[in-house]
Amino acid sequence: MAMADQAGNQPAFRLSMLIYDSRYRSLTIQAVALMLFMLAVAWLLSNAASNLAALGKPLGFGFLSQPAGYDINQRLIEYNNQMSHGRAALVGILNTLLVAVLGCITATAIGIIVGVLRLSSNWIISRLMTVYIETVRNVPVLLWIILTNALLIESLPKIASFRGKDPASDLILWDSVAVTNSGTFIPSPVFGGGSGIVIAMFVLSLIAIVFFGRWAKARQAATGAILPTFWIKLAIFIIPALLFFFIMGRPVTLEYPEMARFRFEGGYVIRNSLISLWLALSLYTGAFIAEAVRAGIQAVSQGQSEAAFALGLRPNKTMSLIVLPQALRVIIPPLISQYLNLTKNSSLAIAVGYMDVTGTLGGITLNQTGREMESLMILMACYLSISITVSVFMNWYNESIKMKER
């Protein structure tokens, strides 16, 4: 830009200067690039427009408000087959987010545990972890999803075996949870009168935990005394809510799954498709995260743990207080891309019949309405916005934990 100001002192402008004058050359190139790009885009769009017009399918999103006509088994919001395609898409988006969030949490847990254990001095453990990582990483995720699903279906008891006078399978956890090969049935809470107070108490204790944590940290910084924070936090977490639960006369009850004609009714059901997808994605992504964790730990110089040992910290404490926090800085960037991968891989849900957004909007809706262009545009926009949100958030987090260099 600064160069443009000097242009006045130069001899008169000639057309050839657009190419031979280094001040204008970059502008020329950009203009040409832009023009070529727009030409290409215009060409593609005009083709698409004329093709769609020939098929009598002008671009339009009206189909989103038409009744979908199909049912979805796993859903977070109310939905039935009389609701619109748009609603079905929303159910799908929420399902995608659900499995992505669940998957990221478990994948991180698996990744950290496996990554740490892989460096264990225990020969058999470290070898087993290596085998796990290598097997999982070198087989396609689609295959893992299908295999996990097949394994769950074949190995878990069928609902029929819970039926009858002398059932072959029993509910676990005091007759409250039924693990079957079509889904896991768990009790759902029923909120009676006065349950609001219990929930309010619960929220209050969560807030109290945060403040206590800060106070304990400040105290430790000031005096050096360490409180058993975990146990105290756990007490704050449980006791008040439990106290009020009984004071208010047990307002929150559980609705247990009951065997009906075909399956368990009542309570919540987590469909097998969700479980297998969740499990497969966690195991798969967990292996990649484990590698990132291992690399992160190995990036922390040996001297750090030696110094910690010299200070008298035990190996567990050394790992959790000295090594992992430092390793985290190396781990976070690959972790972000693994989270994004997991979210994108969740689109393979259709292989096991989990109705995520690819299954609803990009699957049945696309099939039934024949609106490929519009459905795929919305579908891509969904994933794109999820990806961008995740990466923006994680990058912000990454910035916030970066070593403050002075």
Place this chain on the structure above:
Amino acid sequence: MKKTIIFGAMAVAGMAAVSASAATLDDVKAKGELACGVNTGVVGFAAPDASGKWVGFDVDVCRAVAAAVLGDSNAVKYVPLTSKNRFTALASGEIDMLARNTTWTFSRDVDLKFTFVGVNYYDGQAFMVPKALGVTSAKELDGATVCIQTGTTTELNLADFFRSNGMSYEPVPLDTNAENQKNYLAGACDVYTTDASALASSRATFENPDDHVILPEIVSKEPLGPLVRHGDNQWGDIVRWTLNALIAAEELGVTSANLAEMSNGTNSPEINRLLGTEGSLGEMLGLSADWAKNALAVSGNYGEIFETHIGESTAIGLARGLNAQWINGGLIYSPPFR
């Protein structure tokens, strides 16, 4: 310089836009092969065998058309299609005809602009349940978990059926017959619903077929047939009348065994017209006179094709039922060859 670049780009754009939209028949003849869309794999209807050759009930329709048009039943390029891309493949001209157990519906015919040339299999959606469940009617399925094959009319029919009977159900939507079968057999769903033919063919391969029953209710009409694009009537006629030739041949008693003999001329004028020894039906279609003879030489008439792939002598063991000739009380009926 800038001008040159723009002109260059425009030239590129212009040249690539050259379109080749000749008549499908000429296209097929020029390519020397028929691009036929088939299923990625449905027992009895379309599947590759060990040598990589596609076989099945739908596949034989492709082969018959290829034989009628090109005189070579092997001049077929099979394009396996999913339920998602079958219609775009046909609309975009990637395939010349689609024979992929596709239900003839109003919206597909009118809105998606395809011509269904006929019906080669009258099907209907049914339910299969394990015998141990003690269910005898689909009306007793309130609250059941149902395995369905997605991407078809099945899921809509299912929703309609349960809604109109005031019942609830849990759908388990899966992409392929194999996946559905796996889930159903393992007991992950109580009921498996899809077209009755597919249910029967699945059941036939179970370890204990007798442990499963197909409920009597047929909840939908699923006339399956080959289809072509709107707008090329000559090509539509060719596919339609090839299918009709297979059907008429059964009615007239022309089989692969007596084909050679009959094509020397018979006393029946209709057979003679069909096989091209009399009249000029082939010429009217723009094909050779022995087009129908070629089509029939591939694997016989409609009845023979049915028997070879899905009939009672096969493991699938489907009875003719609705798919019997009209003279035998079925719906299979060919307009006269005249």
Place this chain on the structure above:
Amino acid sequence: MSDLSYVRTEMLDEKDPPGGEAGIVTWIHKNLFPSIGSGILTVISIFLVYQLLAGILPWMFKSSWTASSLNECREAIHLAYGEGTEGACWSVINERYKQLLFGFYPSELYWRPILAFFLLFVAIAPVLFNKVPRKVLYFSAIYPFLAFWMVWGGSIWVPISAMLGLVVGYYASVILPAVIGSLGAIVAAMILPIVWWILLAGPVAGMLQGIVPISIESVGSDKLGGFTLSVLIGVVGIALSLPIGILLALGRQSPLFVVKIICVGFIEFIRGVPLITLLFVASTLLNYFMPPGTSFDLVLRVMIMVTLFASAYMAEVIRGGLAAIPKGQYEAADALGLDFWKATRLIIMPQALKISIPNIVSNFIGLFKDTTLVSIIGLLDPLGLTNAIRANQEWNGVVWELYAFVALLFFIVCFSMSRYSMYLERKLKTGH
């Protein structure tokens, strides 16, 4: 004097370590039971491994290899190992392994994809091993066209005339700078090959074929399937994505705003959406973007989308490589008076690519595994074929055997590549 050395001239033999530090018992103590917690973990893992093997091994070995249908398999296994035994029916693999490997490729022509596959190693050898003579690089340049010809067959003049497009581009970039300046030459080097491919390549190939007919039996894309298809899509994706990825990476770093925005937009868009949506585009939409009436087959469309997909990831890998190059290299190139393209071609890219090789390999592994997704849009890759095979009356109901075989195929290939990539990483590591 030399006799009187007080210094020992020979080393003593190594002594065995003290008894407490060696031997199998010590090893077990140190590595398996160093502490109580660790010991418990050891016991649990041994138990789990035993359970796993006890479940799988009998199934694997109480099997049938020669039956011709699943029912026959069951009977044979029951006959051999007693009623009620569940065993693997490897017969399906025995019957169909050729299909799983080669798809529908004519069996008498199997040597062509096999040869192309082995020549691939010759082509990438100069990249992977330093000792290979540099001249092999010429072969690497020819290889893509050769492989195309080997796999698809047809007239040899088609790949040759396609290759001539690159030759045209190359000479344009060598000869033209003197005539129309370096920028013009670069533009010409990009435009001329495209013009050649679109306008002249076809007619020239036809003409040459008319004069000197050399051709092998052509094999259509519909015959491609199985593992061959996976390898093909993977290799084409990576090979084509390399040049596009380099351009995108350079574009992303470019000071030219418009170029940068276009490149960043493209890269972030592709990386933000799942591959399966891009494959849906390939299977249902791509033909809409072409002029009415044109259509090319699904394999080609998938290759286009996979290439675009891989390019975005490749661009990021190469950007990483570029970022790792010390600034001094750029400055040194500037000091020598090299212009941007010369500096990039001669100084920057060779180094950046070398650093990037391990990441390119792992990129390839990822892409190769992702090729299984094409089964969802109806291509018959190994995973898609499992479905098609089960659609045969004889094999309806076979599950684990097919999946196990496909998983094993992918594992072998991906594992060896990842090992190689690790070896490279160690070799390239210059720090300590």
